[in-house]
Amino acid sequence: MSYSGFDLTGRCAVVTGGNGGIGMGMARALAQAGARVAIWGTNPDKTERARAELAVFGGVHAQVCDVGDEQAVDAAFAESVAHLGHVDACFANAGVSSFSAPIGAMTHEEFRRVMRVNLDGVFFTFRAASRHMIERGAGGSLVVTASTAAVEGAARNSHYGASKGAVTAYARALAVELARYRIRVNSILPGWIESDMTTGVFGDEKFATAVLPRVPLRRWGTADDFGGIAVYLASDSSSYMTGADLLIDGGYTKF
Numbered sequence: 001m002s003y004s005g006f007d008l009t010g011r012c013a014v015v016t017g018g019n020g021g022i023g024m025g026m027a028r029a030l031a032q033a034g035a036r037v038a039i040w041g042t043n044p045d046k047t048e049r050a051r052a053e054l055a056v057f058g059g060v061h062a063q064v065c066d067v068g069d070e071q072a073v074d075a076a077f078a079e080s081v082a083h084l085g086h087v088d089a090c091f092a093n094a095g096v097s098s099f100s101a102p103i104g105a106m107t108h109e110e111f112r113r114v115m116r117v118n119l120d121g122v123f124f125t126f127r128a129a130s131r132h133m134i135e136r137g138a139g140g141s142l143v144v145t146a147s148t149a150a151v152e153g154a155a156r157n158s159h160y161g162a163s164k165g166a167v168t169a170y171a172r173a174l175a176v177e178l179a180r181y182r183i184r185v186n187s188i189l190p191g192w193i194e195s196d197m198t199t200g201v202f203g204d205e206k207f208a209t210a211v212l213p214r215v216p217l218r219r220w221g222t223a224d225d226f227g228g229i230a231v232y233l234a235s236d237s238s239s240y241m242t243g244a245d246l247l248i249d250g251g252y253t254k255f
Helices: 021-032 044-057 070-084 108-136 158-181 196-202 205-214 223-234
Strands: 012-016 036-041 060-064 089-092 140-145 183-190 245-248
Touching (some): 021 223, 036 070, 108 183, 158 183, 158 245, 183 223, 196 205, 223 245
Parallel strands (some): 036 060
């Protein structure tokens, strides 16, 4: 008999930023494991293309939502619940990269642009999800995509590092607060991953030459490297894991 601990049949999940990169890798694996999935994105065309690509794995619902907009998140989550019936797992994956700037030259507008999505967006998303899960009374799983910038110094990207460090602390606090409702809360910290967000950086030969040798596995990460961890955290196999910071970085932070 095969192990069935990762079977997500009957489970429903929301993945913000699920129209590309890490989020799409998560959504793809969740759907392949049997879950019904709602993906959120800000770009209508990109979000629809992702839905069409994922449709082969089952009914994937697509929504346009700016997670930095409080009212938009509440409305989008209500729509996801209406479409899926309920939500067992919510992946707060949507995020923006930063414009590199030394602290003396950084504007408040740039600081707030990053915080609005990377921090406020997680708060809005998890607040809506936790309300639903508490009311439903069946427990659940909340997962935030942070970054190795949460645990390493990100020179000229202090606002990005601050946003990612903040969400890991937020997740740990919620893990304690929500445990009584059987809601687990964990963080995923990706290393250097190939995506639309990192295309410009990886195209810089000087950067690649300096950084890739520091990755013990000697390759950049891909979106599909996050499918397994998403399925695990959405499944009963992780029922005793909460408050964890899970590094998916090819060993980068260990070298």
